[in-house]
Amino acid sequence: MSNDILVLAEHDGQAVSDITFELLGAARRLASGSGGQVAVALVGGAGLTGTLGAASTVYVVDGTSGAIYSPEVFEKAFLGVLKEADPRLVLTGTSTMGIDVAGALSVAWPAPVVSYVVGLEAEGTELVATSQIYGGKLMAEVAIGGPHAICAVIAGSFPADAGRSDGTPEVREVAVAGLDSARTTPRGVHEPDTSGVDIAAAEVLVSVGRGIGGKENLEVVQELADALGAPLAASRPITDQGWLPKPQQVGKSGKKVKPRAYLAFGISGAPEHLEGMRDAELIIACNTDPNAPIFDVAHYGTTADLFDLAPELAEKLGS
Amino acid sequence: MRILVLMRQLPDLVEELEISSEGTDIDRELVKFVMNEFDDQALEEALLLKESSGAEVVVVALDEPDVDQALYTAIAKGADRAVKLTGVSNERWMSTHERAAILAPYVEESAADLVLTGVQAADDLDGQLAGVLAGLLGLPHAAVVVGVELKDSTVLVTQELGGGRSVDEEIDLPAVLGLQAARQAPRYAPISKIRQVTQAGGIEEVAAHTPPEASATAISLRRLYVPERSGHAEMLEGTPGEVAERIAEILRSRGLVKG
Ligand SMILES: Cc1cc2nc3c(=O)[nH]c(=O)nc-3n(C[C@H](O)[C@H](O)[C@H](O)COP(=O)(O)OP(=O)(O)OC[C@H]3O[C@@H](n4cnc5c(N)ncnc54)[C@H](O)[C@@H]3O)c2cc1C
Ligand SMILES: Nc1ncnc2c1ncn2[C@@H]1O[C@H](COP(=O)(O)O)[C@@H](O)[C@H]1O
Numbered sequence: 001m002s003n004d005i006l007v008l009a010e011h012d013g014q015a016v017s018d019i020t021f022e023l024l025g026a027a028r029r030l031a032s033g034s035g036g037q038v039a040v041a042l043v044g045g046a047g048l049t050g051t052l053g054a055a056s057t058v059y060v061v062d063g064t065s066g067a068i069y070s071p072e073v074f075e076k077a078f079l080g081v082l083k084e085a086d087p088r089l090v091l092t093g094t095s096t097m098g099i100d101v102a103g104a105l106s107v108a109w110p111a112p113v114v115s116y117v118v119g120l121e122a123e124g125t126e127l128v129a130t131s132q133i134y135g136g137k138l139m140a141e142v143a144i145g146g147p148h149a150i151c152a153v154i155a156g157s158f159p160a161d162a163g164r165s166d167g168t169p170e171v172r173e174v175a176v177a178g179l180d181s182a183r184t185t186p187r188g189v190h191e192p193d194t195s196g197v198d199i200a201a202a203e204v205l206v207s208v209g210r211g212i213g214g215k216e217n218l219e220v221v222q223e224l225a226d227a228l229g230a231p232l233a234a235s236r237p238i239t240d241q242g243w244l245p246k247p248q249q250v251g252k253s254g255k256k257v258k259p260r261a262y263l264a265f266g267i268s269g270a271p272e273h274l275e276g277m278r279d280a281e282l283i284i285a286c287n288t289d290p291n292a293p294i295f296d297v298a299h300y301g302t303t304a305d306l307f308d309l310a311p312e313l314a315e316k317l318g319s
Numbered sequence: 320m321r322i323l324v325l326m327r328q329l330p331d332l333v334e335e336l337e338i339s340s341e342g343t344d345i346d347r348e349l350v351k352f353v354m355n356e357f358d359d360q361a362l363e364e365a366l367l368l369k370e371s372s373g374a375e376v377v378v379v380a381l382d383e384p385d386v387d388q389a390l391y392t393a394i395a396k397g398a399d400r401a402v403k404l405t406g407v408s409n410e411r412w413m414s415t416h417e418r419a420a421i422l423a424p425y426v427e428e429s430a431a432d433l434v435l436t437g438v439q440a441a442d443d444l445d446g447q448l449a450g451v452l453a454g455l456l457g458l459p460h461a462a463v464v465v466g467v468e469l470k471d472s473t474v475l476v477t478q479e480l481g482g483g484r485s486v487d488e489e490i491d492l493p494a495v496l497g498l499q500a501a502r503q504a505p506r507y508a509p510i511s512k513i514r515q516v517t518q519a520g521g522i523e524e525v526a527a528h529t530p531p532e533a534s535a536t537a538i539s540l541r542r543l544y545v546p547e548r549s550g551h552a553e554m555l556e557g558t559p560g561e562v563a564e565r566i567a568e569i570l571r572s573r574g575l576v577k578g
Contacts (some may be wrong), residue, residue: 012484071462071478072460095480096481099447099450100463102447102450103448103450104453105454106451106454108454112538114444114445116443128541131444134330137332137336137545138338139545141540141542141544142444143541183459184490185489186486189486190484190485190486192482192483204575228576237356240500240504242504246483253479282569284569289333295548296551299552300553300554300566301552302562312560316563316564316567
């Protein structure tokens with residue numbers, strides 16, 4: 001059994017994503033304790049190996065349709081690498097790619113999966129993962145024995161800088177048969193919609209979540225936003241309902257924002273939301289549930305009802 | 320064309336979750352169960368596909384607390400059939416791999432062309448269902464799906480990649496998709512309609528295949544705990560007016576208030 005750790009890289013064709021560096025940093029720390037090597041699997045993006053100096057080996061699978069992501073192609077390509085590299089532990093993010101491939105690979109390359117991971121430690125020959133479940137309300141401590149394991153890690157759990165290092169890792173090309181006969185055909189990538197307000201550029205954001213209850217209630221927070229000269233931002237359910245335009249969504253699938261102040265109203269603080277705003281300089285959260293995870297990242301919190309608080313605040317700031 | 324929508328119940332996260340005395344599960348006696356919100360999206364997408372292509376929509380669930388309510392609601396919204404897989408213990412947390420092993424034989428026998436699930440559930444400790452199920456069945460799959468269009472023998476899918484990027488791909492049927500969001504917000508069923516459907520009954524009960532013994536994919540859950548609130552916010556107390564005054568001060572002191 002090897003002690004090696006393999007990171008499944010993510011990239012957009014131009015650059016390797018932060019999550020990959022975060023995983024590389026975590027892998028380096030684990031491997032230095034267990035004496036294993038750190039490797040990366042890179043599907044497409046062969047020109048990007050120079051940024052992966054934190055790994056000793058980069059397994060490159062090419063022959064895919066360029067940078068376009070396709071779940072089936074990536075799964076097959078990664079499986080080819082897993083068979084060749086035979087690592088003890090595979091690390092991926094809880095991104096679209098991670099959600100796609102972790103489960104499917106765990107069947108084809110039998111291995112236990114731990115998802116929503118925020119912490120990883122070695123305990124003798126066992127790995128212990130800490131996961132954040134129930135939308136961040138509970139933590140689970142999970143022991144993983146056996147020769148193989150796959151962990152899907154929440155973005156932001158480990159510092160990316162620890163995994164960033166230029167260098168010349170050994171590059172190994174892995175030929176995987178049958179990539180072209182895949183039953184999934186990529187049809188094109190859509191780049192982010194840049195129309196409308198650019199919430200990433202705003203100094204202050206008033207952000208609203210499902211606690212607002214209905215589109216007609218947005219007026220309450222709009223008045224506050226106007227008083228502050230700030231745009232409205234939102235959690236996913238608000239943009240999914242079409243109550244605010246998609247480019248105003250904060251989080252994993254929306255925008256990453258870092259304003260000087262982020263005022264969150266009726267947002268619970270699910271990991272996917274926190275991913276987009278936890279680095280704001282000042283976070284003030286209003287949520288009637290004192291146990292809402294948003295209070296773990298907020299600097300100031302209140303359990304006041306947003307329908308009481310927002311108008312009062314708008315009035316105080318407007319005058 | 321037959322579309323299966325796999326649905327399940329989850330603890331309502333707005334309520335407090337208590338940990339059971341063994342420390343490895345939540346206290347299920349105290350929990351209020353609601354439909355996984357992403358399943359509601361999957362159901363909506365299935366109903367939209369039914370409207371545009373005449374597909375049959377079958378909702379499928381394991382026998383779990385309060386699941387009848389969810390199945391009847393699905394029928395009230397327009398699902399053609401509701402199937403409950405019975406005979407599996409429903410009093411403890413069940414891993415995704417166990418669930419998938421129980422669902423896979425049913426999905427196979429049902430001759431479905433398309434299988435929709437929610438993208439994830441909040442208790443997905445060992446991965447998400449769509450990928451595991453597709454792995455067991457040898458089917459193509461995609462998760463974080465926000466658009467589905469049926470062609471003759473393929474499905475055109477839009478997957479979100481994060482940060483506002485997305486990718487379109489054409490996938491051969493049969494396929495398994497994990498739905499993040501339907502093309503429109505999930506519809507509501509009037510309470511009166513749900514009541515009427517519930518009275519008429521009509522949930523088909525099918526004995527579930529016994530799952531294989533816990534396989535190599537088992538993980539051992541040592542304990543569940545409430546996260547330490549180390550970085551907890553300073554809570555502002557008082558009337559809404561007093562809290563508003565404090566927040567206004569904080570913002571002013573940082574020069575964030577104009578005028
Ligand atoms: C792959 C993937 C990607 C995702 N990407 C994103 C993303 O980019 N951005 C995102 O936000 N989410 C994303 N999500 C969804 C995320 O998991 C949560 O479902 C979502 O963030 C919840 O939004 P919310 O906090 O507004 O709603 P809820 O979790 O329902 O919280 C509403 C909160 O409002 C509070 N409340 C209710 N009434 C009041 C009141 N009167 N006053 C004050 N408080 C009140 C409640 O206590 C509750 O905490 C993603 C999910 C997945 C699976
Ligand atoms: N036991 C089950 N019965 C029916 N559908 C399920 C079951 N388990 C999971 N699903 C479906 O898969 C989605 C994601 O679940 P999972 O990723 O396993 O938590 C759920 O929201 C359901 O759509």
